[in-house]
Amino acid sequence: xxxxxxxxxxxxxxxxxxxxxxxxxxxxxxxxxxxxxxxxxxxxxxxxxxxxxxxxxxxxxxxxxxxxxxxxxxxxxxxxxxxxxxxxxxxxxxxxxxxxxxxxxxxxxxxxxxxxxxxxxxxxxxxxxxxxxxxxxxxxxxxxxxxxxxxxxxxxxxxxxxxxxxxxxxxxxxxxxxxxxxxxxxxxxxxxxxxxxxxxxxxxxxxxxxxxxxxxxxxxxxxxxxxxxxxxxxxxxxxxxxxxxxxxxxxxxxxxxxxxxxxxxxxxxxxxxxxxxxxxxxxxxxxxxxxxxxxxxxxxxxxxxxxxxxxxxxxxxxxxxxxxxxxxxxxxxxxxxxxxxxxxxxxxxxxxxxxxxxxxxxxxxxxxxxxxxxxxxxxxxxxxxxxxxxxxxxxxxxxxxxxxxxxxxxxxxxxxxxxxxxxxxxxxxxxxxxxxxxxxxxxxxxxxxxxxxxxxxxxxxxxxxxxxxxxxxxxxxxxxxxxxxxxxxxxxxxxxxxxxxxxxxxxxxxxxxxxxxxxxxxxxxxxxxxxxxxxxxxxxxxxxxxxxxxxxxxxxxxxxxxxxxxxxxxxxxxxxxxxxxxxxxxxxxxxxxxxxxxxxxxxxxxxxxxxxxxxxxxxxxxxxxxxxxxxxxxxxxxxxxxxxxxxxxxxxxxxxxxxxxxxxxxxxxxxxxxxxxxxxxxxxxxxxxxxxxxxxxxxxxxxxxxxxxxxxxxxxxxxxxxxxxxxxxxxxxxxxxxxxxxxxxxxxxxxxxxxxxxxxxxxxxxxxxxxxxxxxxxxxxxxxxxxxxxxxxxxxxxxxxxxxxxxxxxxxxxxxxxxxxxxxxxxxxxxxxxxxxxxxxxxxxxxxxxxxxxxxxxxxxxxxxxxxxxxxxxxxxxx
Amino acid sequence: xxxxxxxxxxxxxxxxxxxxxxxxxxxxxxxxxxxxxxxxxxxxxxxxxxxxxxxxxxxxxxxxxxxxxxxxxxxxxxxxxxx
Numbered sequence: 001x002x003x004x005x006x007x008x009x010x011x012x013x014x015x016x017x018x019x020x021x022x023x024x025x026x027x028x029x030x031x032x033x034x035x036x037x038x039x040x041x042x043x044x045x046x047x048x049x050x051x052x053x054x055x056x057x058x059x060x061x062x063x064x065x066x067x068x069x070x071x072x073x074x075x076x077x078x079x080x081x082x083x084x085x086x087x088x089x090x091x092x093x094x095x096x097x098x099x100x101x102x103x104x105x106x107x108x109x110x111x112x113x114x115x116x117x118x119x120x121x122x123x124x125x126x127x128x129x130x131x132x133x134x135x136x137x138x139x140x141x142x143x144x145x146x147x148x149x150x151x152x153x154x155x156x157x158x159x160x161x162x163x164x165x166x167x168x169x170x171x172x173x174x175x176x177x178x179x180x181x182x183x184x185x186x187x188x189x190x191x192x193x194x195x196x197x198x199x200x201x202x203x204x205x206x207x208x209x210x211x212x213x214x215x216x217x218x219x220x221x222x223x224x225x226x227x228x229x230x231x232x233x234x235x236x237x238x239x240x241x242x243x244x245x246x247x248x249x250x251x252x253x254x255x256x257x258x259x260x261x262x263x264x265x266x267x268x269x270x271x272x273x274x275x276x277x278x279x280x281x282x283x284x285x286x287x288x289x290x291x292x293x294x295x296x297x298x299x300x301x302x303x304x305x306x307x308x309x310x311x312x313x314x315x316x317x318x319x320x321x322x323x324x325x326x327x328x329x330x331x332x333x334x335x336x337x338x339x340x341x342x343x344x345x346x347x348x349x350x351x352x353x354x355x356x357x358x359x360x361x362x363x364x365x366x367x368x369x370x371x372x373x374x375x376x377x378x379x380x381x382x383x384x385x386x387x388x389x390x391x392x393x394x395x396x397x398x399x400x401x402x403x404x405x406x407x408x409x410x411x412x413x414x415x416x417x418x419x420x421x422x423x424x425x426x427x428x429x430x431x432x433x434x435x436x437x438x439x440x441x442x443x444x445x446x447x448x449x450x451x452x453x454x455x456x457x458x459x460x461x462x463x464x465x466x467x468x469x470x471x472x473x474x475x476x477x478x479x480x481x482x483x484x485x486x487x488x489x490x491x492x493x494x495x496x497x498x499x500x501x502x503x504x505x506x507x508x509x510x511x512x513x514x515x516x517x518x519x520x521x522x523x524x525x526x527x528x529x530x531x532x533x534x535x536x537x538x539x540x541x542x543x544x545x546x547x548x549x550x551x552x553x554x555x556x557x558x559x560x561x562x563x564x565x566x567x568x569x570x571x572x573x574x575x576x577x578x579x580x581x582x583x584x585x586x587x588x589x590x591x592x593x594x595x596x597x598x599x600x601x602x603x604x605x606x607x608x609x610x611x612x613x614x615x616x617x618x619x620x621x622x623x624x625x626x627x628x629x630x631x632x633x634x635x636x637x638x639x640x641x642x643x644x645x646x647x648x649x650x651x652x653x654x655x656x657x658x659x660x661x662x663x664x665x666x667x668x669x670x671x672x673x674x675x676x677x678x679x680x681x682x683x684x685x686x687x688x689x690x691x692x693x694x695x696x697x698x699x700x701x702x703x704x705x706x707x708x709x710x711x712x713x714x715x716x717x718x719x720x721x722x723x724x725x726x727x728x729x730x731x732x733x734x735x736x737x738x739x740x741x742x743x744x745x746x747x748x749x750x751x752x753x754x755x756x757x758x759x760x761x762x763x764x765x766x767x768x769x770x771x772x773x774x775x776x777x778x779x780x781x782x783x784x785x786x787x788x789x790x791x792x793x794x795x796x797x798x799x800x801x802x803x804x805x806x807x808x809x810x811x812x813x814x815x816x817x818x819x820x821x822x823x824x825x826x827x828x829x830x831x832x833x834x835x836x837x838x839x840x841x842x843x844x845x846x847x848x849x850x851x852x853x854x855x856x857x858x859x860x861x862x863x864x865x866x867x868x869x870x871x872x873x874x875x876x877x878x879x
Numbered sequence: 880x881x882x883x884x885x886x887x888x889x890x891x892x893x894x895x896x897x898x899x900x901x902x903x904x905x906x907x908x909x910x911x912x913x914x915x916x917x918x919x920x921x922x923x924x925x926x927x928x929x930x931x932x933x934x935x936x937x938x939x940x941x942x943x944x945x946x947x948x949x950x951x952x953x954x955x956x957x958x959x960x961x962x
Contacts, residue, residue, distance in 0.1 A: 834910065834911075843916045844912065844916055844917060846952075847910075847951065847953065848947070852950075
């Protein structure tokens with residue numbers, strides 16, 4: 001590998017007409033490309049001197065074949081000079097700061113020194129347009145200067161005062177070029193131009209380079225027709241106009257026609273260079289599609305820089321839809337057989353594995369079923385020749401192999417692969433999994449690893465990459481396997497854990513006290529690898545029973561001691577501890593769940609206290625096993641009772657509906673009463689607010705309270721027998737607010753945190769009286785989703801909903817761009833051995849990593865030492 | 880109109896100090912670096928102007944840190960490039 005080099009300097013300059021002619025191998029004069037026989041015209045745009053793209057032909061310049069010839073430039077002599085659009089800014093500046101007569105900078109040496117600095121200390125600025133006062137007199141020749149107007153894209157004009165009127169006098173490119181030529185070399189340096197490589201007159205083109213055909217190849221369509229590249233099309237236009245221009249010029253055409261043609265030539269050259277110039281209609285293809293010219297090839301996401309040079313493409317990768325499989329371990333990934341048969345790992349033949357590899361080669365490229373041993377697709381001989389395995393040569397090749405050969409064997413169970421879902425926003429977006437070959441056409445993954453990938457199964461696709469060397473596999477498994485990434489460096493807690501049904505299931509299993517027969521207990525624990533059942537919790541009529549807490553304790557590590565509050569904890573003023581009526585006080589002593597309900601706080605992704613504690617005390621491996629056992633146990637627990645939700649789960653009884661109606665009626669009258677107080681001018685404004693604002697706040701408050709009350713009424717009726725309540729209380733999904741909106745009352749719709757006020761004059765909709773400040777006229781929805789909305793309510797709901805949608809759309813695009821900039825700024829930083837964070841150049845970014853030298857994944861939710869956790873696990877009491 | 884405000888008195892402005900030559904050489908040898916490996920600060924930074932630091936001085940910034948409580952950072956004063 002070549003050693004890295006430090007770049008000394010980079011020089012940017014302009015191509016001079018002389019250089020363009022010198023590097024040109026042919027002057028191009030014909031606008032045609034190919035003749036009737038399909039042979040390039042000499043001195044046409046596809047001239048053989050410019051390089052060849054057709055196989056079989058040889059380049060006339062370098063005598064090489066199509067694949068070897070890099071291509072050569074040609075040139076077009078322009079009839080009259082034209083401006084290069086990329087330099088209009090520079091041209092404008094130079095016209096404004098130099099004299100129209102003598103070409104010197106319009107500043108005295110002293111004035112220049114003020115801006116640029118003295119000769120020994122050139123640390124100042126370069127001259128800008130602002131340093132020259134408008135329309136002054138040249139300090140060198142005394143010429144009165146004129147104002148220069150610039151009109152996009154390429155028109156320059158001088159403003160002359162005639163008879164007290166301002167008249168614009170157009171400058172032709174030739175005039176401008178003449179003025180540029182007059183600027184002396186010494187005066188260019190303070191302007192920031194190095195005259196050795198960039199004379200200003202070179203920004204006005206007199207000769208146009210014709211790029212080699214290799215960068216604008218024509219393609220042959222299915223019908224045998226040639227289709228030329230966009231650049232070639234544009235060059236054809238330029239040559240045609242140039243030709244016509246020359247003819248008219250030679251024939252002595254009137255000035256008007258010459259000017260028109262000149263402008264047309266300018267337009268074509270401009271769009272050839274950049275087809276997205278402001279104030280210039282883009283040149284279009286016959287189909288109406290804008291042409292992709294030089295600047296468009298470089299710019300943007302799919303341009304040469306971001307798309308071709310920084311863009312990376314890889315082999316040994318595959319992509320398909322993902323679907324869930326709770327029976328897999330979190331560290332596994334289910335790979336379809338079709339994918340496993342296609343992807344390979346090279347294995348060197350040694351005396352120790354030769355027999356195994358012979359067997360693999362004999363199996364060949366098609367593995368009959370998922371349980372069959374893997375086959376191989378290619379064998380590489382010691383001379384690097386590849387042999388493709390087919391049904392006919394399996395046995396011959398198998399007998400042929402000996403140490404020194406390489407067999408490209410197919411993927412099989414327990415191979416290490418990288419698994420990724422875009423957008424790859426954090427390091428957990430790519431993790432190493434172990435392969436499990438499965439039937440079907442989708443990648444399968446344990447739903448507990450969805451949070452780090454931010455994946456769901458509504459059609460998401462994911463990518464898989466197969467590391468090709470032993471080093472790569474070892475590195476992948478040691479550094480980025482799922483086990484190593486349970487803890488997120490973002491907050492130092494577990495990002496992998498139970499989600500949705502895992503949480504509901506484990507909640508239903510562990511809530512309060514339940515007793516299971518041996519059959520049920522074994523059904524629950526069947527997949528968790530339990531070797532011994534504990535002593536039954538109770539024996540009744542000779543039947544042994546195990547409690548739900550006992551069942552859960554089977555998957556806990558032996559010496560775990562924890563005391564904490566579950567998600568369902570209401571934060572009462574004085575905790576009743578073991579006597580908690582919600583069973584929200586959790587105590588685990590010596591790996592036995594004594595009291596409390598396991599829910600999101602204990603095992604959920606992002607919270608997972610138990611998972612966290614297991615990682616700290618027993619390591620990642622044990623935590624992975626715990627998550628695997630947990631997902632299996634919780635899915636079985638939820639299946640034991642069954643779990644569903646339907647429209648009638650939102651039904652309330654007549655009493656509740658009556659109460660809700662009354663609450664809403666009271667709220668409406670309360671609102672009306674406050675409005676009346678306001679209208680009578682009796683309302684006391686709150687400090688720092690107007691009377692209107694005070695009223696609005698009061699109304700919002702009253703209506704908010706009313707909605708909460710309906711929620712409480714509904715909540716009284718719906719207990720833990722209701723699936724939505726189970727999900728809300730356990731933290732699996734949704735909240736009591738969602739339930740309130742389904743069963744009780746949807747409540748106030750808002751735009752920017754205020755009641756809806758927009759719409760017609762003094763009212764939101766024509767259904768209401770002008771000036772109506774009542775609750776229903778400003779977006780209060782008193783119905784529930786179950787009960788159904790009336791038309792005005794529906795409309796207000798749509799308004800409120802739209803705001804939410806717009807907010808998410810704006811937020812994602814903004815945060816995406818922010819992320820891109822952050823990553824560009826922070827990439828390649830690393831923590832050096834002395835604890836400093838440094839860039840690749842060794843520059844210090846941070847003197848101590850995180851200012852406290854602490855790895856967030858080794859910290860306890862941000863603190864270096866988890867004092868509370870240690871004390872609790874020893875005292876076995878909450879502190 | 881111009882009320883003189885000392886930015887260093889503001890609660891959100893951390894403590895800035897000019898480092899002596901000995902301190903600087905100690906710092907450079909501690910991290911085995913040259914001055915151009917240090918983070919930079921412009922000479923027209925209000926805090927830099929207030930403590931009177933000049934180009935090529937190294938200043939020490941002591942600030943409150945979320946993680947460590949108190950953190951020290953060092954910055955090389957450089958001239959702000961025009962434009």
